[in-house]
Amino acid sequence: MKSISKKTKRRVTLGDIPRVGPGTPAGGWFRRYWLVVGVARDLYDIPQAVKVLGEELVLFRDPNGRLGLLGEHCPHRGTSLEYGDIEDGGLRCPYHGWLFDIHGRCLEMPAEPKDSKFCQKVKQLAYPVRELGGLIFAYMGPDQANPPPLPQYAPLLDRGGQRQIEPVRRADYNWFNFFENSADPAHVCILHRHAGYGQQSWGDHFFCYTDMPHVEFVEMNYGMKVVMTKPGPRPGTEFVDEMSLALPSIVQVGDTEFVHAKMDAAALINAGSQCEHWMFVTPNDDDHFMLFTADNYLGPVENFFEKLKEMRAKETPIQEVKPYDKRKFMPYKGNVRKEDIMTQGTQGRLGERQEQLGVSDRGVIKFRKIVLNAIEIALAGKRPKGVPARAAADAVLHLDTQVGVRAAQSSKVKIKN
Numbered sequence: 001m002k003s004i005s006k007k008t009k010r011r012v013t014l015g016d017i018p019r020v021g022p023g024t025p026a027g028g029w030f031r032r033y034w035l036v037v038g039v040a041r042d043l044y045d046i047p048q049a050v051k052v053l054g055e056e057l058v059l060f061r062d063p064n065g066r067l068g069l070l071g072e073h074c075p076h077r078g079t080s081l082e083y084g085d086i087e088d089g090g091l092r093c094p095y096h097g098w099l100f101d102i103h104g105r106c107l108e109m110p111a112e113p114k115d116s117k118f119c120q121k122v123k124q125l126a127y128p129v130r131e132l133g134g135l136i137f138a139y140m141g142p143d144q145a146n147p148p149p150l151p152q153y154a155p156l157l158d159r160g161g162q163r164q165i166e167p168v169r170r171a172d173y174n175w176f177n178f179f180e181n182s183a184d185p186a187h188v189c190i191l192h193r194h195a196g197y198g199q200q201s202w203g204d205h206f207f208c209y210t211d212m213p214h215v216e217f218v219e220m221n222y223g224m225k226v227v228m229t230k231p232g233p234r235p236g237t238e239f240v241d242e243m244s245l246a247l248p249s250i251v252q253v254g255d256t257e258f259v260h261a262k263m264d265a266a267a268l269i270n271a272g273s274q275c276e277h278w279m280f281v282t283p284n285d286d287d288h289f290m291l292f293t294a295d296n297y298l299g300p301v302e303n304f305f306e307k308l309k310e311m312r313a314k315e316t317p318i319q320e321v322k323p324y325d326k327r328k329f330m331p332y333k334g335n336v337r338k339e340d341i342m343t344q345g346t347q348g349r350l351g352e353r354q355e356q357l358g359v360s361d362r363g364v365i366k367f368r369k370i371v372l373n374a375i376e377i378a379l380a381g382k383r384p385k386g387v388p389a390r391a392a393a394d395a396v397l398h399l400d401t402q403v404g405v406r407a408a409q410s411s412k413v414k415i416k417n
């Protein structure tokens, strides 16, 4: 007799995760969230072209200061609205003067007969846009008249302390290589031993290459967190360093003060980290993404971000580049960000590359399942992790990312599967 497998067959596979264009499973999932599409201070009085999830769009503020995100190409004969004029209540195409408001309604067609109703039949693609804490978010999913709440991400809210939005970073490889890298803490001790993580001294050289921390991976309501621990300075204590991955594409790293700001570890370990460092990944398409970074520092150090910038500037690659060495990513050793770009930028897309995973890849394996589940939930028309319930629209969204010394507890952490 044939046995019937109880396992439900997945509708999506690992190879679906990197592909985010219109009509794809992961593209449909991504479109259930508000996504960062720009930095408010970088949007001047001219339109800004931006590609998001494979769609060519143009971001602008209309003459009344309202934000708009329209399809980039004019529906008349395709000229880019990136070169359009912001005037008369909207964005005007320079070719034949069709004028669009932020809702995509066509307001004028100067060359058409005065009594023409053609204008009323034309609608340009338009997405809702909101601003929060200096970042510009767009919603490209279903039910645009009634989008889900824009999450109240903690570092974007004014809770006192110092805040900063870093200049946008851009990369030319698949977004998921960046995202799932944070579910792989082994690389921190190995790849980054040449840079900030190798040089940090707190926690008995927490990320030591030859004595790596104990790691656990905990599924959270927002995604997953990586819990790294080592025996603490006193009996019954432990050093802890956590990282969070929040869906659809947010990473929080909690150890900025120790690793990059190189602040006095002894003075800090009991207070723990007071810098929330969040990175929002927005795919332009399957081979390019933008990285928006928001920080909120709640500690006592004045001009914290200026000091951090100075320290980061000192993190230059230490690697000798021989005259005949023409490799694209050289030099990279000695700078955490360059080390990551080289490794992630040469992997190829998940689902297309060959892999052989070991025990130390269990965080990556677990995280991929969490993402696949979220994609399937979105495909089924339900609310995936990371989209707030309407009843919780005003709740501040914190990621549970602790760094410092605490009572030993990691062995008691119940890992939910």
Ligand code: FES
Pocket (backbone or CB within 6 Å): 074, 075, 076, 077, 078, 079, 093, 094, 095, 096, 097, 098
């Ligand atoms: S192409 Fe834009 S108005 Fe003609």
Ligand SMILES: [Fe+2]
Pocket (backbone or CB within 6 Å): 181, 187, 188, 192, 336, 340
């Ligand atoms: Fe890294």
